[in-house]
Amino acid sequence: MAARGGLTDGVEQAVAAAFREEWGRVVATLIRMTGDWDFAEECAQEAFARALERWPDAGVPRRPGAWLTTTARNHALNRIRRGATETEKLRELATMTGPQEPPGPGGVPDDRLRLIFTCCHPALPIEARVALTLRTLLGLTTGEIARAFLVAEPAMAQRLVRAKRKIRQAGIPYRVPAAHLLPERTASVLGVVYLLFNEGYAASEGADPVRVDLCAEAIRLARVLHGLMPGDPETAGLLALLLLQDSRRAARQDAAGDLVPLDEQDRERWDRRAIAEGVELLDGALRRGTPGPYQVQAAIAACHANARTAAETDWPQIAALYGRLEAMNPGPVVRLNRAVAVAMADGPRVGLALLDTIEGLDGYHLFPATRADLLRRLGRNEEAAAAYREALGQARTEPDRRFLTRRLHEL
Template sequence: MIEEAVARAFRDEWGQVVATLIRVTGDWDLAEECAQDAFATALERWRRDGVPDRPGAWLTTTARNRAMDRLRRDAVGAAKLREVAAMSYEPAVADDSAVPDDRLRLMFTCCHPALALEARVALTLRTLAGLSTAEIARAFLVNEQTMSKRLTRAKQKIKNAAIPYRVPPAHLLPERTPAVLAVLYLLFNEGYSASAGADLVRRNLSAEAIRLARVLVHLMPAEPEVFGLLALMLLHDARSAARLDPAGVLIPLEEQDRTRWEADKIAEGIAILDEVLPRRQAGPYQIQAAIAACHATAKTAADTDWAQIAGLYHRLSLIAPTPVVTLNRAVAIGMAEGPEAGLLLVDELAEALAGYHLLAATRADLLRRAGRDAEAVAAYREALGQAPTDAERAFLTRRIEEIGH
């Protein structure tokens, strides 16, 4: 179907088309609008003419032509028009910076220190990955209107402050690394566990995050957290194939068929950790990767070292204290010391994570393990009303049916 071909091209080509147009035109809104127009045109033209051999080149050409039309109507765009007209459809010739990919150039530009951290992450996810405002809002646990305002302010600040679209010199790259890593991890998470819709897993997004992380490892070999993030994503991604049953229902970690986990990704993730942890500069991503490694190396669910995982979450909470970290620690404590111990921590998060479906789902699971079935069903129903994906809703419904209330 043409719709599927366009959707696939959007996943594969959006970031490159937008990044290239921004590099040439210097206009973020124009780049996004022309890219959107190109994909809309593809729906019509490809249905009539067939899918081109090189969808990315076709989309770049169409977006470029639309940009030329827009710039022709703008007297101040005359100089830029010449640059757009000369734009190559092939990958750009490498500049003298250390960043070898247009998408990474855009990522580091989005992560300019003049922007607030959340604005950098959100802007990059919107511009580079093509995530909708609603998807980004869910990733940040805010409403769509709030996120829309943040994106508008970020773009306005880039314009007003005349922040250049360029790569900083190599010695300044580390100061932008935390925001870049946050971008990659949110991008991965949106692929590994989609924030909404029928599909829990969107493998193209997680694959793109891993690809960009590999580039960063080569780009910044002295930054241990870059290695930690790559290891973390590989260890999580290794379990993707086992997360859904044939009907598309979520399978919890303890019930997954571990023979379906990808051994090569687990081995690579462990090898990366073995290389970087001896540097004794463990940050949040390395600690999370160590937690993932505990799960990945347990032969069975019963073999999981929950006490060690709880200890790692405690360490993580000291350097990156967030309600979600505390929620995950509560799960580990509940598994290591008993569900009632975990519930004590979960109940403390009622205000901080109000409306977050995983809070209700976690509480429901601990109540189920504690034998408090009636309360568990009520919590599962609360989570069911908040769950953003069909796969999660199907899983929660199954849990309610299993308890039989």
């Protein structure tokens, strides 16, 4: 019995590993085959259920993904053959999705790539793109996605239903875009992954400022994309950025769950393996000679990661990189970060002057918090205290509020 239990445990682990690696591929194949997103997910779920039943006796297949895809496909075909009505429905949906042309020269014949480009079509609202990507490519349940974004499960279910209906009714094609549309659409895909990571790295609401689960899923998605588009430097740059940022996770909070500023973090707790991988990816991307916003942000993160101490941080280089980023991707948050870097490189007075030129950050608590910090460094404590109070009124997580309260008391 013990041996049997051990075998079952091993099988369960193998199925769990196959789920992480193969869910998106199996679902994507079934969507291409049937044109029905819900039906594809049902057939994929049935395949994994059968794996749990059969693998303990038959053993784990040498190629689990192929076994699961074949099982899901056969289940779909059996379901379709059972009734003319269902057959007509699936044929109609497949027609609306459109024929799937073979990839052109240099194309990537991977259904997951078609799937993520469909999930991230510009016609869908950004929140729907994120939810649909998590559901279909990574296999998160509706409840898990709802908890990730702090909404009720029925509301998230409706969001997913509306997104799938939009794809069907608008005839959004299930394919990788044509070459001339690829840069624009790839940016949308990468933007979804980046948004997901940012929500995990600095949660917008709730008791915990760091959502490890969201960070992990974003990195996992970025790895999938990099594997599917290894020649795209911005995809490599995004994965490098996420790894470099996430490498500091263990040092970002103390034992009480309070935020630890970058200059006070214990750098011995940074993940050196993630840093090494991120730097290697960044170097490879930059050698292609087409730097983009994610590569520049990864270069900024690498400057922090390579500094042995906070005092050794190359702030002039970081300020210059933020200047480059602002030219590529202008916006008030980028300007805010550049002002911080300039303040560190050239002094708080220069940074404050830049800060005073920024507009469009009303309600963003890091804006008055940054102003408060620069005023504090200039010895203008009364103005700093007022800015800290303003930031406190805008902060939405308990650790942020505790950090700002502590800074206010230190004045």
